[in-house]
Amino acid sequence: xEKYKRGTMWATHPYKWGQKYSIWPIHFCTGxxxxxxxxxxxxxxxxxxxxxxxxxxxxxxxxxxxTGYLTTxxxxxxxxxxxQMLTPRYVVSFGSCPxxxxxxxxxxxxxxxxxxxxxxxxxxxxxxxxxxxxLMGVNKLMAEIDKGTADGYKRYEENRDYYRAHQEKTxxxxxxxxLKQVEWVMK
Amino acid sequence: MxxxxxxxxxxxxxxxxxxxxxxxxxxxxSLPQEELGTLLMFLKDEGYHQLTLISCVDWIEEGQFELxxxxxxxxxxxxxxxxxxxxxxxxxxxxxMKVYENAQPYEREIHEFFxxxxxxNDDLAPLYLDDWRDLPxxxxxxxxxAYAERVYxxx
Numbered sequence: 001x002e003k004y005k006r007g008t009m010w011a012t013h014p015y016k017w018g019q020k021y022s023i024w025p026i027h028f029c030t031g032x033x034x035x036x037x038x039x040x041x042x043x044x045x046x047x048x049x050x051x052x053x054x055x056x057x058x059x060x061x062x063x064x065x066x067t068g069y070l071t072t073x074x075x076x077x078x079x080x081x082x083x084q085m086l087t088p089r090y091v092v093s094f095g096s097c098p099x100x101x102x103x104x105x106x107x108x109x110x111x112x113x114x115x116x117x118x119x120x121x122x123x124x125x126x127x128x129x130x131x132x133x134x135l136m137g138v139n140k141l142m143a144e145i146d147k148g149t150a151d152g153y154k155r156y157e158e159n160r161d162y163y164r165a166h167q168e169k170t171x172x173x174x175x176x177x178x179l180k181q182v183e184w185v186m187k
Numbered sequence: 188m189x190x191x192x193x194x195x196x197x198x199x200x201x202x203x204x205x206x207x208x209x210x211x212x213x214x215x216x217s218l219p220q221e222e223l224g225t226l227l228m229f230l231k232d233e234g235y236h237q238l239t240l241i242s243c244v245d246w247i248e249e250g251q252f253e254l255x256x257x258x259x260x261x262x263x264x265x266x267x268x269x270x271x272x273x274x275x276x277x278x279x280x281x282x283x284m285k286v287y288e289n290a291q292p293y294e295r296e297i298h299e300f301f302x303x304x305x306x307x308n309d310d311l312a313p314l315y316l317d318d319w320r321d322l323p324x325x326x327x328x329x330x331x332x333a334y335a336e337r338v339y340x341x342x
Contacts (some may be wrong), residue, residue: 073317101339106332108324109316112339166341172318 019062019088020145023138026061027054028081031068033094033128040131050138058084063141066120068128069097071109075117076175079167082118083182087153090121090145092137095128102127116166119152189263190214193233201226212265220254220271220280227256227286230267235260238287243297247327250275252303256283273303282307300325 010017029037040047041054055061058081070078082089093114096102104110114120121144124137144150156163168176190208197206197216204218204226218226235258244253251272259266273280282305283290294305295314302323305311313319322329 073315076317106335107339108329108331108334110339112335113341116341169341170338174318 016145016148020142021051023050023052023063023090023141024055024061025052025063025065025092026058026081026085027056028064028078029067030070030074030078031095031097033067036094036128036131036134037065037067040134045131045135047135047138050135050142052138058082059086061085062088063090063092064118065092065094066098066114067094069095069102069104070111070114072111072171073109075111076171076178079117079171079179080182083179083186088145088150089153090141090150091118091152092122092124092141093120094124094134094137096125097127099123099125111170117163117170119155119163121150121152190265193265193267197226200229209268212263213268214265215268215270217270217272220273223256223269223271224281224283224286226269227258227283230258230269231286233260234262235265235267237261238283238289238293239266241283241290241293241297243301243303243325245275245301245325245327246272247275252278252301254280254297254303258287278303280305284308299323302326 039045041052062085064078064082064085066078082091093099097104097110098114098120101107101110101112105112111117122137122141124133126133129137141150164176167179188208190212193214194206194208197204197214201218201222203222204216206214206216209215216226237259239257239259241257242255244255246253252275254271254273256269256271257266258269271280278301280303282294284294284307291308291310292314294308295311297303298305298311299314299316299319300323316324321334324331324334
């Protein structure tokens with residue numbers, strides 16, 4: 001992507017300008033980090049300053065927040081939700097649990113590393129990250145969209161076999177059959 | 188002392204039971220599994236209307252599971268823990284749903300996490316785990332680290 005002057009992006013790259021300033025996270029909360037989301041969205045930190053607003057439907061959202069640990073049960077719904085979102089779609093991982101399992105590293109039902117199952121654009125470390133850290137992560141995501149490096153959805157398309165193999169190993173064959181239906185509907 | 192009176196009452200009524208007062212408002216009773224239903228009915232008549240919890244302990248060295256039934260009274264504030272031991276190889280226990288109806292989800296959970304079968308409880312379907320095909324995960328011979336490495340580690 002060629003460089004553009006600050007302030008002229010709406011004219012030169014209108015679609016990118018729109019993507020950057022209308023990040024709509026789907027209202028999907030997993031784990032304990034979701035408790036940080038209401039004050040982030042509401043008056044104390046007011047995320048709508050950045051053009052963010054929670055969306056009820058995956059078809060209208062373009063950002064998926066993983067706010068905490070992911071059990072296999074939740075991961076199934078996360079993947080189904082991600083598959084239903086339209087591109088461009090971004091994944092922001094929140095807290096230390098999606099990075100390496102955190103407290104639940106050795107557990108019978110909690111995954112260790114999210115990148116094995118879904119492409120992640122921004123990682124926010126901490127247990128729990130404060131709303132300030134979350135807003136920093138959003139700013140980082142905006143900068144990545146500017147530079148064209150927030151390409152998780154492209155990686156997901158290119159390396160579909162890689163992600164599908166990991167999903168199948170952890171979640172089983174039955175779930176992969178369910179996913180085929182989702183893929184068929186999205187076509 | 189209310190606790191001491193209850194202990195003596197229980198030991199007079201149940202010959203095979205051993206009871207002791209752990210501290211204020213805590214009484215522990217150990218007894219054979221056949222007598223548990225009678226004990227719980229007796230306690231319920233005494234005013235112990237609340238079944239707080241059923242928990243399970245895996246005594247793998249002794250080849251036994253221990254089930255602990257926590258019942259409490261709102262009148263005296265006493266919390267009674269009734270402990271029974273069952274065989275670990277063939278873990279079958281009578282359901283206590285007839286005495287306390289809210290035993291159902293606790294028994295279902297213990298069935299899922301320890302593999303104890305409760306006769307008389309007709310809904311022991313999995314409660315929390317999805318597609319679980321291994322040993323029940325809270326048993327002590329279930330190796331959590333090896334399972335996590337096998338299923339969740341892709342390196």
